Amino acid sequence: MESVDDLIRKIQPYFSELSVGDLMSSPVVTVREDQRINEAKELLRTRRISGLPVIDDGGRLKGIISIEDIIHALENNMLNSNVSEIMTKNVVCLTKDEKIMDAFKKFEMYGYGRFPVVDENKNVIGIVTKYDLMIALLAKLSVLYVHDARREQFVGVEIYRSIPKNVKIVREEFEFQIDYKDISMAGTGASELKKFLISKNFPPKFVKRVAIATYEAETNVVIHSNSTGRIKAYIEPEFVEVRVNDNGKGIENIDLAMKEGFSTAPDYVREYGFGAGMGLANMKRCADRMVILSSKGNGVFVEMHFWRHEDEN
């Protein structure tokens, strides 16, 4: 399983335009430098937070105090001392115009759990924690759906392990533009892909799996996106990757969309036998790994991985 950090790093490019000002928590709970450590401790406890920026009378940042500092103070019997005596003074800050990537870099570089956000006068205007980053990413995405059905016995196979992570397969083997509004054309791209894979000597059972999943993704573009789209497939001897994306209205609630039987298809396509609410479920069943990225108004990106199973050869 990938760690949250890996996942965040992978999806970073989708959010490159987000700035610190968009994702920071504000207003911030702060403590004045002349308050007692005991008061800071109570603030942390009652607000259920793990760190506090320390300010002076004018609201300017003077330091930061964390639970670790409080523990240290407890050990040394310093709870009645001023916050300024134990706070970290050289604080690494963010400004609200810094990009989300800069924030990631600082988290990585310094290993701190939180960064205060200051304006040009060093006034504290917000704070960013890893939690804030996560929430901002999820809000932006609306949802990220990841499904991975690789089987244990298959994961052990050499060919799977030899596929390097995060390395883009440069050679593009198949491309199809979905640029029609006519529902009756749905499935053309999937049919073409099926023929292409058969011509590359992939076994029929495997090809059917790929074709069904691609058909469902293609049909979704035609029925739901109200836009153009594209099917791309990359192949290796034991592996096929299919990407289907569109520029349409996106999926508002992917969890709901994943439910079998749930459909937002209009009546006229239902009369044609579409809109059974089985599309995403079929894709999930066919693909060994599926990632859907979508948010309202930003289209849908579907990536599906198919590995040849032993019983398909």
Next chain:
Amino acid sequence: MKIEELKDLGFEMVSDGDGEIDHGYACDLLSEVMGKAKPDTVWLTVQSHINIIAVAAITGIRAIILCNDHKFDEETIQRAKKEKIALFKTALNTFEACGKIYQKGIR
């Protein structure tokens, strides 16, 4: 079962196709058909529009029987010929048509 034999059961052949039939499936929801139908299947439905050919081609369906006296669109027939998928029609409803094929041992 040979595709030809469907004629002997009283189904009217609209367009000929390739292959043999080992299984049967009846449903009008395309995703269900794609998810559940086996290869080398005869598919009974009341859907007649061109998209059923894409579904059949992808699923490996060899023949489609259109029930309840529905008519195929002309472009559906043209596409079926191209993909070599046999088309039949019948006045029987889906249940009755299934029964006939079931009796021949198709499952």
